[in-house]
Structure formats: C-alpha cells, structure tokens
Amino acid sequence: MRDYSENKETCGTICLKYLLFIFNFFFWLAGGAVMAVGIWTLAEKSDYISLLQSNTYMATAYILVVAGVVVMITGILGCCATFREQRSLLRVYFILLLCIFLLEVIAGILAYIYYQQFFPMSPQLNTELKQNLKETMTQKYMKPEEVSVTSAVDKLQQEFKCCGSHNASDWSDSEWIKSPDALNRKFPDSCCKTVTDKxxxxxxxxxIYKEGGCITKLENFIQEHLKIIGAVGIGIAFVQIFGMLFTCCLYRNLKSEPY
Structure with missing residues (x-):
C-alpha cells in the first residue's frame, strides 16, 4: 500500500512538472509579446503621444516593457525550478509570478485612468484636452527650445494625414505662421498631401489635409492601442493563475530540499 501511494505521488509530480514546463514555455513567449508591445509604443508612438501632456500613457508602456523582461526571466527560472525540484526556487518563482501579476494590474489601472482622462464622460473635460493640444501645436511649433514638439507635430500630421488639432484653420492662430519665419506659409509643410519645401x-x-483634425484621429489610435494593452494584460494574467496553481501543487508534492 505504501509503494502504491509513493508511485501515485511520483506520477502526479511528473505530470505537474511537465504542465509547469509547458506553461513556462508559453509564458516566456507571452513575455516577449508584452515587451514588444511596450517597446513598439515607446519607439514608434512616444513622440507625438508626448503632445498630450500626460505621463500616464508612457508609464503604462514602461510597465509593459519591465513586465515583459521579468516574465522572460521568470520563465527561465521556472524551468530550472521545475526540473531541479527545489522548493526554494519554486518559492522565488511564485513570488515573481505574483509581482508580475501586480505589475499587470497596475498597468491595467493606469490604462483605465488614462482612458477616463482622455475620453471622459464630461464633454467639457474632453474639450479642454483638445484645446490643450491646439495650444501646444500653435504656440510651441517651430520654437528653438521646442524641437521635440515640432518633430512630434510634423510626424503626427503626416502619419495621420491631418492638419491642426480640430482642423486646418487652427494654424491661423499659430505664432510661427504669423511670423516672418514662416515665409508666407499658411500651414506647416507637414500638412501637405505631398510634402515639398514651402x-x-x-x-x-x-x-492640404483639410478634412478632420489630428485630435480625432489620435483619439481613435489611443482607443485601439489601449484595447491591445488591456487584452495582452488580461490574457497573461489569466494564464498566470494556472501557473501559480501548478506551482503550489508541485511545491506541496516535493519534499523539502536542503539549502
């Protein structure tokens, strides 16, 4: 009876080991996906996102990068802990899983806060955000000390095929357009459908891109991107629940290892 019980326990441990190994493999791939989303946001979209005068969106992207790196390292640690059958490593692995879970929760909360900030229920607040973008574009564009804003505005208008915050007429209030430095331009060259000098x-x-302003297209982009961030976070958090359950079960099945 004792031998049967030991064999049954050993069989259960082996099954848990392979389940945890499979989990870690997919968890490692998921970490790469999370990190890629964060890096893509920082590398490709951070410049014109900075025009919104909010650090919440950027903080969410940085959290995704950090979480992705930690996930990949944790996946490797999980494989080592599983096959070496050390309870001490499993404890560290479980703690890391829990930390990653908390990071994802924080990223989700920040994404929600940003969504409420940028797409508030109050039309008045939404109007204020649009007005802030207009002021940034018209007052800081082409200022010597605002090179990053100029670059961001040009990229925003070209990438989204738009002109101005609300519409192209916003540029009539631009300090640069009114100055001699504009050389009689009515709009920045980045408003042109085919960009050439002057x-x-x-x-x-x-x-000129006359139809629709950049703020509407930027809103649509952020809405879609927040959905991606939310879907990735929720998906990995759901998978982590199984990982933590497998880890707890394997931890209980293993005998204590000497330190």
Missing part, C-alpha cells in the same frame, strides 16, 4: 504656402484642398 508647400504650406498654397491653401487648397488638393494640397
């Missing part, structure tokens, strides 16, 4: 001098729908 193309912003010609005010015609065939030349």
């Amino acid at each position: 193309c912003g001098q010609r005010d015609h729908p065939s030349n």
Whole structure:
C-alpha cells in the first residue's frame, strides 16, 4: 500500500512538472509579446503621444516593457525550478509570478485612468484636452527650445494625414505662421498631401489635409492601442493563475530540499 501511494505521488509530480514546463514555455513567449508591445509604443508612438501632456500613457508602456523582461526571466527560472525540484526556487518563482501579476494590474489601472482622462464622460473635460493640444501645436511649433514638439507635430500630421488639432484653420492662430519665419506659409509643410519645401504656402484642398483634425484621429489610435494593452494584460494574467496553481501543487508534492 505504501509503494502504491509513493508511485501515485511520483506520477502526479511528473505530470505537474511537465504542465509547469509547458506553461513556462508559453509564458516566456507571452513575455516577449508584452515587451514588444511596450517597446513598439515607446519607439514608434512616444513622440507625438508626448503632445498630450500626460505621463500616464508612457508609464503604462514602461510597465509593459519591465513586465515583459521579468516574465522572460521568470520563465527561465521556472524551468530550472521545475526540473531541479527545489522548493526554494519554486518559492522565488511564485513570488515573481505574483509581482508580475501586480505589475499587470497596475498597468491595467493606469490604462483605465488614462482612458477616463482622455475620453471622459464630461464633454467639457474632453474639450479642454483638445484645446490643450491646439495650444501646444500653435504656440510651441517651430520654437528653438521646442524641437521635440515640432518633430512630434510634423510626424503626427503626416502619419495621420491631418492638419491642426480640430482642423486646418487652427494654424491661423499659430505664432510661427504669423511670423516672418514662416515665409508666407499658411500651414506647416507637414500638412501637405505631398510634402515639398514651402508647400504650406498654397491653401487648397488638393494640397492640404483639410478634412478632420489630428485630435480625432489620435483619439481613435489611443482607443485601439489601449484595447491591445488591456487584452495582452488580461490574457497573461489569466494564464498566470494556472501557473501559480501548478506551482503550489508541485511545491506541496516535493519534499523539502536542503539549502
């Protein structure tokens, strides 16, 4: 009877080991995906996102990168802990899983806060955010000390094929457009459908993106990106529940290892 019990326990431990190994493999891949989303956000979108005067969105991206790196390291540690059958390593592994879970929860909360900030229920607050973007574009564009803003505005208008915050007429309030430095431009050259030097001098729908402002297109982009961040976070958090359960079960099945 004792031998049967030991064999049954050994069989259960082996099954748990392989389940945890499979989990760690997919967990490692998920970590790479999370890190890629964070890096993509920072590398490709951070410049014009900075125009919104909010650090919450950027903080969410940094958390995703950190969480992705920790996930990949944790996946490797989990494999080592599983096959070496050391309870001490399993404890460290479980703590890391818990920390990652908390990071994902924080990222989710920040994403929600940012969503409420950028897409509030109150139309008045939403109008204020749009007005802030207009002021940033019209007052800081082409200022010598605001090179990053200028670059961000140009990239925003070209990538989203838009002109101005609300519409192209916003640029009539621009300090740069009113100055001699604009060389009679009515819009920045980045508003042109085909960018050439001084193309912003010609005010015609065939030349300038007149329909729709950048703020609406930026809103749509952020909405979609927040959905991606939320889906990735929820998906990995759901998978982690199984990982923590497998770890607890294996921990109980293993005999204590000497330190």
